[in-house]
Amino acid sequence: GENVEQHPSTLSVQEGDSAVIKCTYSDSASNYFPWYKQELGKRPQLIIDIRSNVGEKKDQRIAVTLNKTAKHFSLHITETQPEDSAVYFCAASSRSNFGNEKLTFGTGTRLTIIP
Amino acid sequence: DAGITQSPRHKVTETGTPVTLRCHQTENHRYMYWYRQDPGHGLRLIHYSYGVKDTDKGEVSDGYSVSRSKTEDFLLTLESATSSQTSVYFCAISESSSRGTGRSYEQYFGPGTRLTVT
Numbered sequence: 001g002e003n004v005e006q007h008p009s010t011l012s013v014q015e016g017d018s019a020v021i022k023c024t025y026s027d028s029a030s031n032y033f034p035w036y037k038q039e040l041g042k043r044p045q046l047i048i049d050i051r052s053n054v055g056e057k058k059d060q061r062i063a064v065t066l067n068k069t070a071k072h073f074s075l076h077i078t079e080t081q082p083e084d085s086a087v088y089f090c091a092a093s094s095r096s097n098f099g100n101e102k103l104t105f106g107t108g109t110r111l112t113i114i115p
Numbered sequence: 116d117a118g119i120t121q122s123p124r125h126k127v128t129e130t131g132t133p134v135t136l137r138c139h140q141t142e143n144h145r146y147m148y149w150y151r152q153d154p155g156h157g158l159r160l161i162h163y164s165y166g167v168k169d170t171d172k173g174e175v176s177d178g179y180s181v182s183r184s185k186t187e188d189f190l191l192t193l194e195s196a197t198s199s200q201t202s203v204y205f206c207a208i209s210e211s212s213s214r215g216t217g218r219s220y221e222q223y224f225g226p227g228t229r230l231t232v233t
Contacts, residue, residue: 001174006157032220043205043224044158051220089157093220098165100146100209101220102173105157 002027002094006106013080014114021109023090024072032093032101033066033073038108039086047088048075077111085113118142119225121206127231134193136228138206140186147189148173148207148222149181151200158205164189196232204228 003026013019025033034049050057050064050073057064061080066073073092077084087108093101118141128134138147148163150173160173162181170181178200180192193200206225 034221036224043226046221046223049221091158096163096165096171098146098169098171100163100165102160102163103158103222104174105159107155107157 002030002092002104004090004092004104004106006090006109008109009107010110010112012112012114015080015082017080019077019080019084019111021075021088021090021111022072023074023092023106024070025092025104026071027092027094028068028071030092030094033064034091034103035062035064035075036089036091036105037086038089044089080113082113082115085111087111119206119208119223121204121225121228123228124226125229127233128196129233130197131195134196134230134232136191136204136206136230138189138191138225140189140208142208142210143186144208144210145186146209146222147183148209149179149189149191150205150207150224151175151202152205152227153202161191161204196230198232200230201232202230204230 006023031052036044037047038044061078063076090106091103120139122137149161150158152158159175164170164183182190205227207222209222
């Protein structure tokens with residue numbers, strides 16, 4: 001099955017600087033890569049996703065890049081703010097026989113923004 | 116937030132007792148999922164449903180069963196709870212197609228249920 005590795009497990013960044021979180025996956029058939037943000041005690045929230053036919057996607061201060069050849073994808077957050085402090089999870093999909101994507105998640109990165 | 120609720124939100128139970136967690140959605144989405152979240156493991160898929168009475172196993176299905184008798188409800192049952200099943204359980208939903216592709220991608224999560232087995 002799919003295996004997703006995520007690094008680093010913790011990351012501290014000065015407010016205003018950029019943060020980068022990296023993930024690798026094992027199944028070359030995976031074609032959908034979402035990123036979730038989870039604040040303490042809350043549910044995971046989808047913040048950005050990318051499909052395999054695209055190399056990069058951007059939404060305001062966040063962007064995701066995908067390298068299918070190397071089987072890795074990254075989350076980039078620019079101009080970080082205190083409200084960006086949270087745990088971030090990457091995921092990679094494997095296609096089921098029933099029309100949906102099954103997600104395998106990384107183990108998470110705890111991002112702390114230092115004021 | 117998508118219209119997803121989970122009940123109960125917190126539960127403490129004893130080893131060997133049966134436990135049922137409920138996920139309820141008001142979005143009429145076809146697909147529903149149960150995950151567990153544990154430190155150091157991220158989120159792991161337990162079971163999912165692709166329609167009423169249609170379910171399939173995820174990567175950590177041992178010790179769990181599910182049922183879906185209505186589109187809006189997906190139940191997770193621990194037949195005989197063990198301490199290793201102490202976790203936070205999240206339900207998620209996804210719609211039947213996305214942007215005309217015929218495939219379902221984005222998953223949206225419920226608020227979670229914190230289960231402690233003593």
